[in-house]
Amino acid sequence: MLAAGVAAVPVFKKIGLGSVLGYLAAGLAIGPFGLGFFADxxxxxxxxxxxxxxxxxxxxxxxxxxxxxxxxxxxxxxxxxxxxxxxxxxxxxxxxxxxxxxxxxxxxxxxxxxxxxxxxxxxxxxxxxxxxxxxxxxxxxxxxxxxxxxxxxxxxxxxxxxxxxxxxxxxxxxxxxxxxxxxxxxxxxxxxxxxxxxxxxxxxxxxxxxxxxxxxxxxxxxxxxxxxxxxxxxxxxxxxxxxxxxxxxxxxxxxxxxxxxxxxxxxxxxxxxxxxxxxxxxxxxxxxxxxxxxxxxxxxxxxxxxxxxxxxxxxxxxxxxxxxxxxxxxxxxxxxxxxxxxxxxxxxxxxxxxxxxxxxxxxxxxxxxVVPKQQPSTEGLTLPENVEGTVLMIGFGRFGQIVSQPLLARGYTLSLIDKDAEFVRDAAEFGFKVYYGDGSRIDILHAAGAATAKAILICVDDKEAAVKIAQIVHEEFPLVPLLARAYDRGHAIDLIHAGVDYQIRETFESATVFSRETLKVLGEDEDLAIEVVEEFRDVDRERLALETVGGIYAGRQLVRGNAQPADLVAARTARERAAAEEERERREREQQEEAG
The missing domain is CATH 1.20.1530.20 (Na+/H+ antiporter like fold)
Structure with a gap:
C-alpha cells in the first residue's frame, strides 16, 4: 500500500490531478479488481x-x-x-x-x-x-x-x-x-x-x-x-x-x-x-x-x-x-x-x-x-488621480510600512498604492491613505505622481511583478531614482538588469545583524564581530557585481569566461579571515605583555 501511494501520488500531483486522485487510482490498481494484492x-x-x-x-x-x-x-x-x-x-x-x-x-x-x-x-x-x-x-x-x-x-x-x-x-x-x-x-x-x-x-x-x-x-x-x-x-x-x-x-x-x-x-x-x-x-x-x-x-x-x-x-x-x-x-x-x-x-x-x-x-x-479567477471588489476604494508626493511607494505591506516610518518622521509626503483591495480597506482603518492600483500600469503610475516624485520605491512581495514594474518605471521615468525590495540574490540581479538604482534583499540586513550578535554571544570581541560582518558585506558586494556585470547567473553556478569568481571570492574570504585571526592574536599578545 505504501509503495502504491509513493509511486502514484507524486505522478498525479505533477500532472495537476492532486494527491486524492492519486491515492484512489493507486488503491484501484492494487485492489481486488486491479493486481489483486488485497481481497477485503x-x-x-x-x-x-x-x-x-x-x-x-x-x-x-x-x-x-x-x-x-x-x-x-x-x-x-x-x-x-x-x-x-x-x-x-x-x-x-x-x-x-x-x-x-x-x-x-x-x-x-x-x-x-x-x-x-x-x-x-x-x-x-x-x-x-x-x-x-x-x-x-x-x-x-x-x-x-x-x-x-x-x-x-x-x-x-x-x-x-x-x-x-x-x-x-x-x-x-x-x-x-x-x-x-x-x-x-x-x-x-x-x-x-x-x-x-x-x-x-x-x-x-x-x-x-x-x-x-x-x-x-x-x-x-x-x-x-x-x-x-x-x-x-x-x-x-x-x-x-x-x-x-x-x-x-x-x-x-x-x-x-x-x-x-x-x-x-x-x-x-x-x-x-x-x-x-x-x-x-x-x-x-x-x-x-x-x-x-x-x-x-x-x-x-x-x-x-x-x-x-x-x-x-x-x-x-x-x-x-x-x-x-x-x-x-x-x-x-x-x-x-x-x-x-x-x-x-x-x-x-x-x-x-x-x-x-x-x-x-x-x-x-x-x-x-474554466471559471475565471474572481477579481477583487474595488467598491468604495479610491483610485489615484493627480496625486503628488515626494515619494511614490508601490506596495504597502510589512516591508513598505517599516520603510515609510522614517520618511514620514522627516516630513516627506508619500503617495501609496497597492493592488490588494482588502488590504487597502484595512489600511484605511489605521489612518493610512492607500490608493488602489496596479503599479505595472503606466496610467496608474502617472496618476499616482510618478513623474513628479523624487524617488519611486518598489516594495511589493511578488518577484515577477517587481521586475515588471522596475522595467516599466525605468523606461517611462528614467530620471526618477528607483529603489526596490529584492527577495533573494537572483531577484536582486534581475532588478539591477531592469534598471533599479538601488536594491536590497529583504532579509539581508536583519541576517547580518543576527550573525554579528551570534558572534558576540559565542565570545568574539564586539569590534571583531563588526569587522567580520563588514568583510562579508564587501565580499557580497564584489560577488554581486561579478554576477551582475559579466556573469551568467544560473541557480548557484556562476561562469564568466574561464574565470571562477565564486572560487576567487571564497579564496579571498579565507585569506581575509586568516589575516583577521592573526590580527586578533597579535592584539591578545600585546594585551598579555601589557598585563605582564
Whole structure:
C-alpha cells in the first residue's frame, strides 16, 4: 500500500490531478479488481478511517471555543438548510428512478453526507482552510457529522424492525450519547491539561506521543460506543485542547499519523470500487452518479446564493461538496441491517458514492481551469488621480510600512498604492491613505505622481511583478531614482538588469545583524564581530557585481569566461579571515605583555 501511494501520488500531483486522485487510482490498481494484492478493502477502510479521525482532531485544535461559538450560525443555520434541502432533492432523484419512498430517502440521505476527508484535504491543498469561505464549508461538514446520529436513528425506525424497537431503548441510547459527550467535555476541561503537564515533566518524548494518540483514539472510541461518530469525538477533543499550552506539541505528534492514515483511507476507497457490480448495473450507477451530483450541486449553489453568498464562492462550494462521503457507508450498512436495502443495493450505492469521490478532484480541476479567477471588489476604494508626493511607494505591506516610518518622521509626503483591495480597506482603518492600483500600469503610475516624485520605491512581495514594474518605471521615468525590495540574490540581479538604482534583499540586513550578535554571544570581541560582518558585506558586494556585470547567473553556478569568481571570492574570504585571526592574536599578545 505504501509503495502504491509513493509511486502514484507524486505522478498525479505533477500532472495537476492532486494527491486524492492519486491515492484512489493507486488503491484501484492494487485492489481486488486491479493486481489483486488485497481481497477485503472494507477492512482497510475501517482501519484507515482513523486518518479522518486524526484530521478532525487537528482541525479541532485550530477551533478555539470562542471561534466555534462564532460559527454557530453557519453550523446550525447554513449547514441545516443545505442538508435539509439536499435530502429533499436527492430523495426525489430516487423516486424519479421508480424506487419506493423509504429506500429513495435513505439512499439520497447517504449521498448528502459529504466526504470530510476529501473536502478537508482539498481545502488544505488550495490554502483556503483558514479563509472565510473555507470556514463556512467546515461549518457545514461539522453539521453533517452531527447529523449522522439522528439519521442512523431514523434508518432504524424506518426499517422492518423499527416498529418493534422499544422506546425506552431509544431514549437510553440518546441518554448514553449525551452522557458520553458531557463526560468528554469534563475530562477535556479538568483532566487532560494536568495529565500532559505530568507527562511533560517526566521528559519522556515518546510518552507524550503515546498520550496524544490515546487522547485522539480514546475520545473517538468513547463517541462511537455511545452511538456518535468517531470523527465528532476527535473533533470535540481537539476543541477542548485548542487553548491548552500543549496544543502545538499535540499537533506535531499527531501530524505524521494523520497524513499516512488519511492516505491509506483514500487507498482503501480506491480498492473498494467493485467493478463487477458497476459492469452489471452500469446504466443505473451512471444515472445515479450524474443525477445525485447534479442535484446536490444545484441545491448547494441555490442555498448559498439565497443566503447572500457571491456567485464565485457558491459555485466553488458546490463543486467541492458535490460528492457523497465516508459516512454514507455507515448509513447504508445500517440500512442493510434494518432490512431497507439488500446486498446488491448496498453495492450499487457504495459504487455510486466512490465514483462521485473519484470525480470530485477532476471537477475541481475543471472548475479552476474554466471559471475565471474572481477579481477583487474595488467598491468604495479610491483610485489615484493627480496625486503628488515626494515619494511614490508601490506596495504597502510589512516591508513598505517599516520603510515609510522614517520618511514620514522627516516630513516627506508619500503617495501609496497597492493592488490588494482588502488590504487597502484595512489600511484605511489605521489612518493610512492607500490608493488602489496596479503599479505595472503606466496610467496608474502617472496618476499616482510618478513623474513628479523624487524617488519611486518598489516594495511589493511578488518577484515577477517587481521586475515588471522596475522595467516599466525605468523606461517611462528614467530620471526618477528607483529603489526596490529584492527577495533573494537572483531577484536582486534581475532588478539591477531592469534598471533599479538601488536594491536590497529583504532579509539581508536583519541576517547580518543576527550573525554579528551570534558572534558576540559565542565570545568574539564586539569590534571583531563588526569587522567580520563588514568583510562579508564587501565580499557580497564584489560577488554581486561579478554576477551582475559579466556573469551568467544560473541557480548557484556562476561562469564568466574561464574565470571562477565564486572560487576567487571564497579564496579571498579565507585569506581575509586568516589575516583577521592573526590580527586578533597579535592584539591578545600585546594585551598579555601589557598585563605582564
Amino acid at each position: 478493502p472494507q477492512a482497510i477502510i475501517h482501519v484507515a478511517e482513523l486518518g479522518v479521525v486524526m484530521f478532525l482532531f487537528i482541525i479541532g485544535l485550530e477551533m478555539q471555543p470562542s471561534r466555534l461559538w462564532g460559527m454557530r450560525k453557519d453550523i446550525f443555520g447554513l449547514g441545516a438548510i443545505q442538508v435539509m434541502g439536499a435530502m429533499a432533492a436527492l430523495t426525489c432523484i430516487g423516486l424519479s428512478f421508480g424506487f419506493p419512498l423509504i429506500p429513495s430517502f435513505v439512499a439520497g440521505t447517504g449521498f448528502v453526507l459529504t466526504s470530510t476527508a476529501i473536502v478537508m484535504q482539498m481545502l488544505q491543498e488550495r490554502g483556503t482552510m483558514s479563509t472565510l469561505k473555507g470556514q463556512r464549508i467546515i461549518a457545514i461538514l461539522l453539521f453533517e457529522d452531527l447529523a449522522i446520529v439522528p439519521l442512523l436513528a431514523i434508518v432504524v425506525l424506518l426499517g422492518t424492525g423499527g416498529a418493534a424497537t422499544d422506546t425506552s431503548d431509544r431514549w437510553l441510547s440518546v441518554g448514553i450519547a449525551i452522557g458520553a459527550t458531557v463526560a468528554l467535555v469534563l475530562a477535556g476541561r479538568y483532566l487532560l491539561n494536568p495529565l500532559f503537564r505530568v507527562l511533560a515533566a517526566s521528559g519522556a518524548r515518546e510518552v507524550m506521543t503515546a498520550a496524544a494518540l490515546l487522547v485522539v483514539l480514546g475520545s473517538a472510541l468513547a463517541m462511537q460506543v455511545s452511538g456518535l461518530s468517531m470523527a465528532m469525538g476527535a473533533f470535540l477533543a481537539g476543541v477542548l485542547l485548542s487553548e491548552s499550552s500543549f496544543r502545538h506539541q499535540l499537533e506535531a505528534d499527531i501530524e505524521p499519523f494523520r497524513g499516512i492514515l488519511l492516505g491509506l483511507f483514500f487507498l482503501g476507497v480506491g480498492m473498494a470500487i467493485d467493478l463487477s457490480v458497476i459492469a452489471a448495473n452500469w446504466q443505473l450507477v451512471v444515472a445515479s452518479v450524474v443525477g445525485y451530483m447534479i442535484a446536490k450541486i444545484l441545491i448547494i449553489y441555490l442555498v448559498a446564493r439565497v443566503l447572500g453568498t457571491c456567485h464565485a464562492e457558491s459555485l466553488e462550494r458546490a463543486v467541492l461538496m458535490a460528492q457523497g462521503g465516508e459516512f454514507a457507508f455507515v448509513l447504508y450498512a445500517a440500512a442493510v441491517s434494518a432490512g431497507i436495502f439488500d446486498g446488491e443495493d448496498n453495492a450499487i450505492l457504495t459504487a455510486t458514492i466512490i465514483i462521485s469521490m473519484v470525480l470530485t478532484p477532476l471537477m475541481v480541476i475543471l472548475h479552476d481551469r
